[in-house]
Amino acid sequence: MRGRRCHSTRHPDMSGTDSESEAESETMRCISCREEYGTRDAGTCKECYEEASETEEELKREIEDLKAKVAFLRFWSPLDHHHHHHSSRSHCGPCYTDVVLVAASESGPAGPAVPVPAHKAVLVSRSPVFKAMLDNEMEESRSGTIKISDVSYDALRAFVNYLYTAEACLDEQLACDLLELAEKYQVKHLKAYCEKFLVSKLNWDNSVVNYAFAHQHNAKQLLEAALSLITDNMDKLTKCEEYRELVEKDPRLVVEIYEAYLSKQVNTAALKDSPMKQ
Known part of the structure; x- marks a missing residue:
């Protein structure tokens, strides 16, 4: 609505007894035009309401135009x-x-x-x-x-x-397959699309596998999400079969997990100490 908003202000009722007068004294003030309007005016001035309606209709037309362009260019x-x-x-x-x-x-x-x-x-x-x-x-x-x-x-x-x-x-397997192809052939939009899907399916059971996969294919968003989930559940990590496989296949990634965990612990401790110092 082009930055125009309203908020209510209440003027004190001098009599303190007339409820109708008190209701009439409660007004809305436009941040943009600074004019005051009574609450009976639906909480906004007529000018702002009309402008908002025009903007809404304009946006609807733009959306329809964009949909038509996408359909044409597809x-x-x-x-x-x-x-x-x-x-x-x-x-x-x-x-x-x-x-x-x-x-x-x-x-x-x-x-x-x-x-x-x-x-x-x-x-x-x-x-x-x-x-x-x-x-x-x-x-x-x-x-x-x-x-x-x-x-x-x-x-x-x-x-x-x-x-x-x-x-x-997409399903999880197809998302992984397509992400690999997108990485290989540098189709950035597809890679981001698959990565977003895999992040939405992330859970503890697949976190280690997804972490290793993301590392292999430079999927930063998936890597960060998986690593965060792993470091939040370090007590479960050594019991995880995927973790033991990772230790054998790529111990470097295991080191990175522990480095990230220690960094998170240090940051958490620093945040706890800062209010005490103040």
């Missing part, structure tokens, strides 16, 4: 149609796609992995890694096939779909 995904889900056709077809991505780890005796169709223009606009790969005369650019290792078909499909729509239906 890329149509070649994965929207069911026949692409398990299609082994050439990627050149009605969708006008000009590149496919393949989950290399899914190729095996059963046959080649199912390709995920895409458009080079979309990949290049979303990822600086894809841009460098496709702008230069690399094998992927010449062959029209990008092989991606250590990823499932479902995760790769969700990744490509996100590049078109900025949408993903």
Whole structure:
């Protein structure tokens, strides 16, 4: 409402007996215009009320405009149609796609992995890694096939779909898979999206695993949240199987946990001492 607010002020009733007069003497003062208005005016002056209503309508129009722009700018995904889900056709077809991505780890005796169709223009606009790969005369650019290792078909499909729509239906495993891909291909928006989801699912049982995962993939928000949860429950830590595995696999992270815990203890003690010194 453009910074205009009101608060009540009460003028003393000289008679002290007339309740109606006392009610009339209670007023609202606009912080912006400094004018006083009676409480019977709905607690705000007419000018402020009209201005607030105009601002609300203006914001509603802006929101609708933004929604329309988002809908217009949203890329149509070649994965929207069911026949692409398990299609082994050439990627050149009605969708006008000009590149496919393949989950290399899914190729095996059963046959080649199912390709995920895409458009080079979309990949290049979303990822600086894809841009460098496709702008230069690399094998992927010449062959029209990008092989991606250590990823499932479902995760790769969700990744490509996100590049078109900025949408993903996440569970914890998919969020981890997509965060890895987002880190690898520098898709910052997707990484932040997955990280926020994982923070929302954080609990004691998965805190150590998420801490190690966040450390590995430079997910700072998840790392800080997991570390805070761990240091708040240090009495449980040594009983945790994930902790014992971490001691064997990456003792450096264990040292960091204890350093963070000691730092928190020192800060807590300092806060307790400061009122006493004053």
